[in-house]
Amino acid sequence: MENAKKGELVIVGTGISVAGQMTLATKSHIENADIVFMGIMNKVGEHAVRKLNANSISLDDLYEEGKSRALTYKQMTDRIVQAVIDGQKVCAAFYGHAGVFVTPSHDAINQVRELGYSATMLPGVSAEDCLIADLGIDPSKFGCQSYEATQFLFRDYRIDPHMTQIIWQIGLVGEASLSVLDATHNRPGLALLTEILLEHYPDDHELIIYEAPTLPISEPVIQKVTLSNLINAETTLVSTLVIPSLGLPAYRQDRLSKLGLTEQQVVSFRNPTSITEGN
Ligand SMILES: C[S@@+](CC[C@H](N)C(=O)[O-])C[C@H]1O[C@@H](n2cnc3c(N)ncnc32)[C@H](O)[C@@H]1O
Known part of the structure; x- marks a missing residue:
């Protein structure tokens, strides 16, 4: 029979604040799907998706403590x-950007493609995008390292304190079992993270624990805490830790000279007023 409908998959992100951060393309895919699966973790967001497509089913029932x-x-x-x-x-809709720290979105795309069906992912507004806007951090200024808190503790990573650090899932840092659904088990992890960070930063370095608003009427939560006090910080499942840079590193004279440049030239190229003044 040739009348069987061929399946297809589009994975979309609804943004952190569903009202306002959902792209027009995402909206259109939700509206035109036969079925929408929702991994949105937020009743207001689910309601917004259901208004676009009545056949929308939450995936949240699959979460269980333990x-x-x-x-x-x-x-x-x-x-x-x-x-x-x-x-x-x-259509599978996850909050934020559906490809940022979301395992089932990538797994589903890979499996569906292996089975010979079409599968695509659309970009969305992630927590990191909101953070850049709310905290005024441009990743290009100092460079940026962005990673998951527990993975960082468990593995032999290197951090560069000259770069901005964006550390995700701080509310679950050090929680190895993957089976808790609240942020009350992270004190040992926060203590170990503090110990590692003290190898790179002074104890009075000011860190930011950030929460982007999930409703357009709310304000971001920006909690400033010194590194020595990180252990006492209030964290939730949607907290992201930001460690500001210690400042740009020194120029590598050896690399500049290989390109026939001097530090002074590079500085003047980057400072147009000094070029004008010099003329
Ligand atoms: C499973 S990941 C999902 C990320 C999401 N897909 C995105 O695009 O931002 C959960 C982590 O994202 C970050 N996150 C989620 N919601 C956030 C919010 N409202 N504000 C700040 N960070 C958030 C936190 O680090 C949290 O532990």
């Missing part, structure tokens, strides 16, 4: 992939 999130993510992926195999035009 159950590994690795299993939850696999089950989310299975649901999404099965609907595509069943021949539906599937």
Whole structure:
């Protein structure tokens, strides 16, 4: 029979604040899908998606205290992939950018493509995008390292304190079992993170614990805390830790000279007023 409908998958991000940060393309894919799966973690956001498409189903029922999130993510992926195999035009909507710190979105895309169906991901507004706007941090100024808190603790990473550090999932830092659903288990992880950071920063270095608003009427939460006091900071499941740069590193004279440049030339190229004044 040639009348079987071929399934397809589009993964979209609804933004952090659903009202206002959802792109027009995302909206259109939600409206035109046969079924929408929602990993939005927020009732207002779910309501906004359901208004666009009544056949929208939350994936949040798969979360359970004491159950590994690795299993939850696999089950989310299975649901999404099965609907595509069943021949539906599937949209899966996750909050923020659907490809940023979201396992089932990438897994579903890979599986669906391996099965020979079409699968695409659209960009969305992530927590990092909101942070850049609310804190006035341009990643180009000092460079930026952006990573997951527990992965950083567990593995042999290197940090460069001259770069801005954006550390995700601080509310779960050090929580190895992946089975808790609140931010009350992170004190040992925060203590270890502090110990590592003290190798690079003075104890009075000011850090920021940031929460972007999830409603357009709310303000961002910007909590400033010294490194020595990080252990006592209030964190939630949506907190992101920002460590401001210690400042730009020195110029590498050896590299400049390989390009036939001097530090003075580079500085003057980057400072147009000094060029004008020099003329
Ligand atoms: C599973 S990740 C999801 C990220 C999301 N897909 C995005 O694009 O931002 C959860 C982590 O994202 C960050 N996050 C989520 N919501 C946030 C918010 N409202 N403000 C700041 N950071 C947030 C936190 O670091 C949190 O632990």
